[in-house]
Amino acid sequence: MNIEVKGLVKDYGGKRVLDDININIYKGVHGILGPNGAGKTTLLRILSTLIPKTSGEVYFDGINGENKKEIRKIIGYLPQEFSFYPNFTVYEILDYFAALSNKKLSKAEILSKLEEVHLQELSKVKTKALSGGMKRRLGVAVAMVGEPEVLILDEPTAGLDPEEGIQIRNMFSEIGKDRTVLLSTHTAQDIRLSCNNLVVLNKGKVVYDGAVGNMITEVNSLTLEDAYMKLIEEV
Numbered sequence: 110m111n112i113e114v115k116g117l118v119k120d121y122g123g124k125r126v127l128d129d130i131n132i133n134i135y136k137g138v139h140g141i142l143g144p145n146g147a148g149k150t151t152l153l154r155i156l157s158t159l160i161p162k163t164s165g166e167v168y169f170d171g172i173n174g175e176n177k178k179e180i181r182k183i184i185g186y187l188p189q190e191f192s193f194y195p196n197f198t199v200y201e202i203l204d205y206f207a208a209l210s211n212k213k214l215s216k217a218e219i220l221s222k223l224e225e226v227h228l229q230e231l232s233k234v235k236t237k238a239l240s241g242g243m244k245r246r247l248g249v250a251v252a253m254v255g256e257p258e259v260l261i262l263d264e265p266t267a268g269l270d271p272e273e274g275i276q277i278r279n280m281f282s283e284i285g286k287d288r289t290v291l292l293s294t295h296t297a298q299d300i301r302l303s304c305n306n307l308v309v310l311n312k313g314k315v316v317y318d319g320a321v322g323n324m325i326t327e328v329n330s331l332t333l334e335d336a337y338m339k340l341i342e343e344v
């Protein structure tokens with residue numbers, strides 16, 4: 110599934126927060142990197158059909174992004190902030206969200222979905238006992254419950270400790286093998302470990318769009334972190 114974004118603009122009141130965004134997103138893991146306030150969440154929410162754009166166009170394999178009903182069948186979205194019923198078990202949460210999206214999943218199917226996010230051994234644990242990283246992984250499983258071709262994850266590593274961050278980044282590479290995964294982050298390290306391509310956003314504008322491996326040479330830097338700092342300082 111390819112996502113094509115053409116001349117996308119978003120204004121809040123008189124303030125332009127996305128300014129003429131033109132990007133193409135393909136199968137694999139695609140990162141949206143940018144500092145706080147760059148417009149990452151706004152972009153992901155427009156792509157997920159949760160908020161309207163001011164102007165421009167979005168297509169999902171040629172389907173117009175205005176076609177909310179069709180697009181919502183294609184997309185799984187994990188917001189930055191979410192919570193689960195604390196007394197539901199991991200298994201019950203997935204069962205519940207599957208029912209909400211009219212999916213009838215067998216026990217084996219639920220366990221297999223939990224396996225994809227490395228939570229199968231915690232299926233009987235109540236969500237209130239999960240760590241931040243485990244909750245995030247369960248959130249990813251919930252976002253994938255309708256078998257979406259596109260998975261949109263808003264800052265999925267925010268607030269995780271380093272070990273949990275590594276676990277979830279490794280998981281994205283697996284998940285992105287047969288899906289289009291779009292994730293936002295404000296740390297270059299997330300991108301280095303899990304993404305094939307990235308877009309760097311700064312103050313609502315795209316300041317880099319391309320392969321992760323090319324960014325360092327294109328910006329004439331030694332590391333991805335250094336390249337990122339140069340890109341966001343230049344604007």
Ligand SMILES: Nc1ncnc2c1ncn2[C@@H]1O[C@H](COP(=O)(O)OP(=O)(O)OP(=O)(O)O)[C@@H](O)[C@H]1O
Pocket residue numbers: 121126143144145146147148149150151152295
């Ligand atoms: N509902 C809103 N009304 C007015 N301004 C908004 C609204 N939502 C976001 N903004 C503004 O739009 C800009 C982009 O915000 P956005 O949340 O998309 O950035 P972000 O890159 O996701 O940042 P963060 O990492 O802090 O979430 C910011 O200046 C923000 O204050």
